[in-house]
Amino acid sequence: MVFLMDGQAAPARVVRHSTTARRLRLEVPGLQWNHVLGERLERTFATWPGIQEARAEPRTGRLLVRYAPEAPLLARLRQQSDEPVPWPVPHQARPVLGTRSAPQEPWHAMTVEAVLARLDGTDQGLTSDEAARRLKHYGPNLVVAEKPRSRLSMLGSQLATVPTLLLMGSAGASVLAGDTVEATAILTVVGLNAGIGYRIERRNQELLASWQKLEAGAAQVLRGGVLLTVPVAELVPGDVVLLRAGDVLPADVRVLDAHRLTADEAPLTGESEPQAKQAAPVDARAPLAERTSLLFAGTAVASGHGRALVVATGADTEQARVRELVAQESAPPTPLTRKLGQLDRRVAVASVGAAGLSALVGLAHGRSGAQVLRGAVALGVAALPEGLPLVATAALVRAMQRLHARGLVVRRVSSAEALGGVTVICTDKTGTLTRNEMRLEVMDLGDGALELSSLRPRPDAVLEDPPTLALALALLNSDVDVHRSGKELAVSGSSTEKALVDAAHAAGLDGAALRRAFPRCHLLERSEGIHYVVSVHGAPGGGMVAFVKGAPEQVLTLCERDLKGPLDARTRERLARRNDALAADGLRVLGLAWRRLPGDGRHAPTDGYTFIGFVALRDPLREGAAESVRKARGAGIRTVILTGDQPRTAEAIARQVGLEGDTLTPATLARMLELPAAELARRLERTAVLARVTPENKRDLVKALRAHGETVAMAGDGINDAPALQAADVGVAVGVRSSDMARAVADVVMASEDLRSIMSAVGEGRIVQDNLRRALRFLFATNLSEMALVLGAGLLGLAEPLTPLQLLWINLLTDTLPGIALAMEPGDPAVLDRPPAPPGMPLLTRPAVRRVVRDGALMAGVGGLGLALGGPPLAFGTLTAVQLGYSAVCRAPTQTRRHLPADGEWRLPAFIGGAAAVHVAALTLPPLRRVLGLPAPTILTFGGLAVGLVLPALMSAVPRGKAHD
């Protein structure tokens, strides 16, 4: 309904209308917590005829109206159901974008006239009034950006872990038992762990936020025939935008007219070569990459200029559709999160079980309630590895820092470990394996490929010297803009022609001088069915020449001779074979030809040309691409190329980087995904290349691989990679030029574009895994020893050997310091020479658990000996000492450490030394002794300390001669 207030219409929803009671309850937007509006509404309603009472309730945002029997207007209202109807609550309200979708049509298949008619526009643009109306109708041209994670949820995720909750429970129990110091200490531990985790996540988010690129700000738009600069958010369907080289498209647009217009669509479709755009409609079923009459938001104009009509804005664009795909996909938990979660649950069960057992034993021995509670808290605290979050964080942060030094930012901290378990790397080709810039690779003038670096062009004899002629022709026949930026020449245009011009410049030809010597008279563009460009130039000695560059098979049909003589059938066949060989190698091949023209040369003939030779170009591999694929294979990791390019180009790249296996297309992938699991697994194992893919295909392949037990890392830089980056175990956004969306969903962002960094990241991940296993072994064995000691003493009816505070002291200081040092040990240099750990492998394997139980029992035995000889204080001293000594046993094998640089080697001895000093302080300094409830030290105390420190090393040395991991 609508009611009037101060002459303005305001909407309200009828919550309930009882005609019997003549009561109307309305929900008014904006009324909640707005007392002023409430009073105004009450005043307004009071002036209406027949209104008995109007009462606004700012707490609920509702208004109650009671009216007289014959009151006009209100009596006609129908009663509505009492069911709550969704209604935007102010704090949940988001800008409602694109409230109404623009008409969805196959714009690419419609003629310009049909598109204009459908959108009710003209080629001179909309009027400003009409644009304003449409802006209101369709909403602003914005895509809802991903909201950064709130600080609160970041802190919440640190606190919502099982051990933290149990610790908080223990703190509560301590308060109940009257031990406030214990409770404070436990809560400090919780705060410390949460604070560190929070700080790390926050810093990473800030770092990435500083990398955010600025969105395109304004577009050149024709409105009522006048050229205006309009903020991109205000573009509406029906607007006419002007396109120039370098523009980033602000919306999906339909080409109205184009002059050599090409667009770089790599971010959206993965096509490495800019796509020519024209106004002519294409087949309605054409895939995205072949819709040559459309340009898409987020892509860029590579060359040429033109005009286009906006057909989709905001949430209707193709880019927004990909974003939607990303939103549908939730990032899987990293293996570490999963495994630590599993471990947490087990530890929680053990802790609660131990506390329960301790309580039972206490009750059986007839202890008081407070004593039982204290004993249960002690055992619960003993069972929980309080240092584990700190230790795990230390291992991950060390990896993060080392990765950061190599130009990688880890967004999700636990991804640093996940990298270590990667079994498959899926990588985008364009821009990730290759540079996304064409380069002249081969020039063949009839005698095989020429060595390009040794070419010495002769500008004085362009038409006489074949290599000079080929380079000059390529330069003069190309339509690029060359301008000076500082000391360097900047060339803009299609990537192929740019590469040719760059090659001519690099060989030493002066483009400006050549253009003066060979002034261009006219240029015949490629057109339907004609895949070559003809340019006609004045020649230095008088007369005219025509230069041709284009598809070799067509160029050859124009020629009657080559540089050596007339072209016979055999020569033509030889040239065709050469062309095929180059193309099969993934190169883009062009044929070059020329001829002198008779007369004024106004009409270039279509015969009588001399074939000069072939030039072949390719998007070269990135530095280190082949090496990283080789390294990956050595590390037991398979690489799969996912690309929007043609299968032949992708296969050529796969060959270059040394990948062998099947090439899939979307159709074969779809068929494959329907196969039975075993057959699918077999086929997935053989897959090396997936070509012509859409973002969905990439995501489907990643999900299929994950479903078959692989741990998948996806490396990519485009918008089209985002869904796959999200679906992978580890998403790696490659390069500073990677799209904002790729960076937003990736777990790891690489500033550098060197793929070798990924492999070093995998190495770091494996070091994290190794170190975590060692640290876990240490922490669990020491905790088990405490638990066994406390429980054993309880069962035997002895005095409580360790108080909760003493246990916290051990777990936090004397255990955590060596634990952190173990977690930060330098890695094995041969870490990449072994296969990855199986994805399902737990953090503590069965043999490791057996070792933990054995070592824990032995340490508890030493503590028990201390308890028997000197009572609880000696038990505290010896148990702590033996735990410190045990940390040296958990180190990496010595033969691994021998080859390492000294950095990090000092850490464990220093940390053990530090912890030992802290422990000695606890045993000797009176204030600390008072807090921990320890008596003055005796000789026995120091004796126990010394024995405890050296015993584990001696014991591990005796039976096996060396320490094993």
Place this chain on the structure above:
Amino acid sequence: MKFDLPSFLMGYGAGAGTMLLGKHLRPLLMEVATAAYRFVDRVAARAAMKQEDIEDLLAEAKARARGSERTRPVGEAQA
């Protein structure tokens, strides 16, 4: 005065905490306080809505009861 380590540690912790709070944790505290307010507001709104629902229900029940009492004699007469 005798030096008491726990008191010293607690005092030091409180001081250091305040410094940290001022510098780094203000935005976080702001979010926590906002969430707390939001929660309280939501609870207050929910409670007030339920109160209104009961009020509406009782008002309608009263109107029906009194209305039917008024109309009953007419109905009985018609019957």
